[in-house]
Amino acid sequence: MGKTMTEVTDLMQSHRSIRKFHDKAIDQCILKTILQSASSASTSSFLQCVSIVRVTDKHKRHKLVELTGNQAYVEQAAEFFVFCIDFRRHQQIVPDGYFGYTEQVILGSVDAALMGQNALLAAQSFGLGGVFIGGIRNNPKQVAELLALPQQTFALFGLCLGYPDQIPQQKPRLPLSVIVHENTYQDMDSETLAQYDQDIRDYYAKRTHNQKNNSWSDDIAAKLHKEARPFIQECLKAQGFMTEK
Numbered sequence: 001m002g003k004t005m006t007e008v009t010d011l012m013q014s015h016r017s018i019r020k021f022h023d024k025a026i027d028q029c030i031l032k033t034i035l036q037s038a039s040s041a042s043t044s045s046f047l048q049c050v051s052i053v054r055v056t057d058k059h060k061r062h063k064l065v066e067l068t069g070n071q072a073y074v075e076q077a078a079e080f081f082v083f084c085i086d087f088r089r090h091q092q093i094v095p096d097g098y099f100g101y102t103e104q105v106i107l108g109s110v111d112a113a114l115m116g117q118n119a120l121l122a123a124q125s126f127g128l129g130g131v132f133i134g135g136i137r138n139n140p141k142q143v144a145e146l147l148a149l150p151q152q153t154f155a156l157f158g159l160c161l162g163y164p165d166q167i168p169q170q171k172p173r174l175p176l177s178v179i180v181h182e183n184t185y186q187d188m189d190s191e192t193l194a195q196y197d198q199d200i201r202d203y204y205a206k207r208t209h210n211q212k213n214n215s216w217s218d219d220i221a222a223k224l225h226k227e228a229r230p231f232i233q234e235c236l237k238a239q240g241f242m243t244e245k
């Protein structure tokens with residue numbers, strides 16, 4: 001039988017988000033390698049429509065804790081990066097080009113996600129840990145002001161990186177039989193879901209902190225009964241996106 005695991009796949013499958021960090025800086029060479037790994041990701045049509053804002057200013061970091069929904073690790077992490085869609089440089093190069101399309105939001109979001117995951121994985125390969133911060137979209141207008149984000153840019157998510165001061169239990173994912181479909185879409189079967197709900201209940205009951213008695217179905221029901229940032233479209237428009245008729 002061939003080799004079915006590699007160092008890289010081991011690393012990928014040992015992922016857990018880290019929200020507590022040692023007060024230790026990341027070496028500049030390691031940081032550069034992480035960022036170069038991020039920028040090596042595939043990019044739609046070679047557009048390279050992503051910018052990363054590294055936030056080193058202590059006051060801005062402090063403000064971002066509040067703007068992301070009081071997530072203290074945004075300040076405590078050794079590094080905090082904000083991944084942005086960026087068509088500004090393209091507009092500078094091609095001033096009479098087509099801009100403002102929803103499709104460009106998708107292009108930038110996909111490319112930024114690929115870069116973000118590359119950054120996190122590269123960091124994890126150095127023994128670092130991190131967590132993405134979607135909370136950066138809680139207050140897009142204030143974030144845009146704080147980071148001086150011009151038209152044709154939009155802050156999509158943050159990434160905290162640092163040396164882990166916790167080893168959380170891994171969160172079990174949906175089984176492949178649910179997420180991988182062959183040829184045509186298949187609705188999930190209720191028995192598989194019931195088993196997964198039980199697995200998540202067990203995970204929440206056994207984990208060392210923030211124990212709760214929830215299934216995954218309970219979790220997503222709670223999330224989907226709340227409005228998901230209904231102001232986002234307006235903020236994207238204010239930054240020059242989704243302006244087509």
Ligand SMILES: Cc1cc2nc3c(=O)[nH]c(=O)nc-3n(C[C@H](O)[C@H](O)[C@H](O)COP(=O)(O)O)c2cc1C
Pocket residue numbers: 015016017018019071131132133134135136157170171
């Ligand atoms: C785009 C994105 C945004 C996220 N935003 C936050 C966030 O604002 N705060 C947070 O604590 N975790 C955030 N997370 C982490 C998820 O909660 C976490 O990945 C998920 O619960 C699974 O846990 P695990 O990463 O430990 O396996 C985010 C993850 C992604 C992919």
